[in-house]
Amino acid sequence: xxxxxxxxxxxxxxxxxxxxxxxxxxxxxxxxxxxxxxxxxxxxxxxxxxxxxxxxxxxxxxxxxxxxxxxxxxxxxxxxxxxxxxxxxxxxxxxxxxxxxxxxxxxxxxxxxxxxxxxxxxxxxxxxxxxxxxxxxxxxxxxxxxxxxxxxxxxxxxxxxxxxxxxxxxxxxxxxxxxxxxxxxxxxxxxxxxxxxxxxxxxxxxxxxxxxxxxxxxxxxxxxxxxxxxxxxxxxxxxxxxxxxxxxxxxxxxxxxxxxxxxxxxxxxxxxxxxxxxxxxxxxxxxxxxxxxxxxxxxxxxxxxxxxxxxxxxxxxxxxxxxxxxxxxxxxxxxxxxxxxxxxxxxxxxxxxxxxxxxxxxxxxxxxxxxxxxxxxxxxxxxxxxxxxxxxxxxxxxxxxxxxxxxxxxxxxxxxxxxxxxxxxxxxxxxxxxxxxxxx
Numbered sequence: 001x002x003x004x005x006x007x008x009x010x011x012x013x014x015x016x017x018x019x020x021x022x023x024x025x026x027x028x029x030x031x032x033x034x035x036x037x038x039x040x041x042x043x044x045x046x047x048x049x050x051x052x053x054x055x056x057x058x059x060x061x062x063x064x065x066x067x068x069x070x071x072x073x074x075x076x077x078x079x080x081x082x083x084x085x086x087x088x089x090x091x092x093x094x095x096x097x098x099x100x101x102x103x104x105x106x107x108x109x110x111x112x113x114x115x116x117x118x119x120x121x122x123x124x125x126x127x128x129x130x131x132x133x134x135x136x137x138x139x140x141x142x143x144x145x146x147x148x149x150x151x152x153x154x155x156x157x158x159x160x161x162x163x164x165x166x167x168x169x170x171x172x173x174x175x176x177x178x179x180x181x182x183x184x185x186x187x188x189x190x191x192x193x194x195x196x197x198x199x200x201x202x203x204x205x206x207x208x209x210x211x212x213x214x215x216x217x218x219x220x221x222x223x224x225x226x227x228x229x230x231x232x233x234x235x236x237x238x239x240x241x242x243x244x245x246x247x248x249x250x251x252x253x254x255x256x257x258x259x260x261x262x263x264x265x266x267x268x269x270x271x272x273x274x275x276x277x278x279x280x281x282x283x284x285x286x287x288x289x290x291x292x293x294x295x296x297x298x299x300x301x302x303x304x305x306x307x308x309x310x311x312x313x314x315x316x317x318x319x320x321x322x323x324x325x326x327x328x329x330x331x332x333x334x335x336x337x338x339x340x341x342x343x344x345x346x347x348x349x350x351x352x353x354x355x356x357x358x359x360x361x362x363x364x365x366x367x368x369x370x371x372x373x374x375x376x377x378x379x380x381x382x383x384x385x386x387x388x389x390x391x392x393x394x395x396x397x398x399x400x401x402x403x404x405x406x407x408x409x410x411x412x413x414x415x416x417x418x419x420x421x422x423x424x425x426x427x428x429x430x431x432x433x434x435x436x437x438x439x440x
Contacts, residue, residue: 003323006417007339014410015341017403022343022393023150025205031266038262045258045396049231053258056176057265064268067213069220072256072264073227075173076197077211081108082254083193083212084143086222087169089114090372093142098128099351099375100382101147105173107357110368117141117374118352119343123384127154133162136376143169148177148187150298150313151306156182156190171195177212178203179275187307193210193219198264203278203310203396205273206264207258225273227254274396277308279397281404282312286409292415294320294333295390313394315349316388321418336418340410345391358370 003114007013015021038053047054058070073079079201089095091113099118106116119132126149134145144163146154163170174180177195180187188194193216196202198209214220221237229249237243256264267274294317302305316330328336330346335345352358353422358373364400365371395404 003417005415006336007341013339013412015403015406017341017406020341021400021403022395023392023400024396025267026364026397027205027263028266028270032262033341034266035259038055038259042256047255047258048228048343049235050228053265054256054373055260057256057261060265060268061211061213061240064271065213067189068215070211070213071220071223071228072211072261073208073254074256074260075208075254075398076199076202076209077104077108078227078252078254079197079210079212080171080230081111081172082223082226083171083195083219084109084114084195085172085226085250086212086214086219087143088222089142089169092140094140094374095143096128096133096136096141096147097352098126098147098149099353099379100126100128100149100385101173101352102175102349103355103357105147106352110363110371113370114142114368115374116352116358116371117376118358118379119376120379120381121149121385123152123381125152125301126382126385127147127152128159129381130155130158130162131388132381133159133426136374137162137166141166141168143171145171146191147173147175148180151180151310152175152298152300153177153182153304156187160190164186169193173364175199175202176305176310177393179305180270181305181307183422184305188213192216193223197341198260198267202393203307204264204267205275206256206260206267209260209264210223211256216292221260224247227252227318231272234312240394250355273382277398278396279306280398281400282306284401284404285312285392285395285408288411289314292408292411293419294415295411310349310393310394311347314390314392316390318388321415322420323418325356330390332416336414339409340414342407342410343393347386347389348393351379351386353377353379353382 003009005011014144030288043231061070070249096117096122100121117136120129128146164373172191172194174188174194175197177187193214195212198204198206224233233246237246255379289295319327321328361372
């Protein structure tokens with residue numbers, strides 16, 4: 001084997017399929033037919049009282065999680081806003097959030113008189129660190145938000161205990177983790193409220209959509225009032241004080257579109273099948289990486305399952321692959337894989353501390369004078385977690401297995417050529433040597 005066989009140096013690329021390689025959402029013919037039939041039947045395109053297909057979708061979600069209350073919304077971000085409002089947190093109080101998450105896990109709090117405290121995460125999973133939470137708690141702390149990063153559950157037992165000990169509310173952002181479990185219990189059922197996104201890239205896609213789940217009726221009713229005035233609030237809000245506001249709600253409109261509900265219902269009914277197929281696919285990818293040098297699969301703790309497995313984030317191992325005696329960087333490695341035809345890249349969303357909205361107290365909104373982000377730097381865990389992370393497409397269908405095998409073949413090819421001579425990883429097998437000779 002020599003460098004000239006690599007596409008990076010003029011050789012033939014292993015993967016020749018035209019990009020993009022990820023075909024998602026992959027709506028079934030049945031789903032498309034249901035949407036079409038819904039329109040042909042001239043069913044309502046706006047549902048104010050949560051009936052019809054919205055009710056049917058929410059019942060499917062209730063049954064799946066074994067939860068008392070479900071509220072669908074037009075986005076996961078608005079479900080998060082609903083959760084913050086429904087918790088009725090004290091103005092000026094602090095919300096602890098991982099520095100490694102999507103910004104919408106916390107940015108809705110800017111409209112609720114709250115302020116974020118960004119804490120470090122595990123270098124292995126990217127999940128919020130319980131010890132970092134403890135260091136961040138003050139008399140101003142009112143809530144903790146956790147994100148099950150890329151589908152891997154956080155340390156829920158420890159975090160729930162912290163919340164109980166300090167009298168704090170817990171929001172679970174489960175947008176990455178449909179069906180993930182922690183000690184055999186579904187995530188989303190541990191916190192005071194949990195939020196899911198059904199945006200088009202998620203495991204259960206609706207195009208645009210989201211929902212929150214809770215076992216607390218007060219949370220449900222306040223969330224109803226925020227974005228579901230009149231019909232639904234008039235029907236569902238029972239608290240005598242809150243019910244007087246049912247006609248107007250709290251002024252916003254967060255209802256899911258019925259066509260999105262049709263799609264989401266169909267996809268939710270396919271969720272367990274999707275998870276099973278996704279697990280088969282990721283096991284194939286992980287095995288291929290384990291048989292290669294310079295790259296390892298994501299770390300998955302033995303007491304969790306990954307459910308939706310949102311994204312596949314492998315990790316580059318430094319000082320394993322060389323060009324002319326020089327160890328290559330992760331960016332060089334990504335470039336070499338891209339030349340082989342792989343659709344790989346660095347994660348596209350940076351940690352929150354790198355975003356201006358979390359670096360400024362004033363963000364151009366006069367009413368947001370309570371927004372005073374507190375950054376508990378340095379974020380050593382987050383830096384280590386992101387340092388050599390590589391995104392591989394979230395293949396969701398078994399139809400992608402031939403392409404996945406081409407990916408693995410390409411990764412092994414690169415590994416074989418760039419590994420030290422006595423540590424050559426052959427396709428389908430590998431041998432280990434102690435000599436540190438490199439190929440020239």
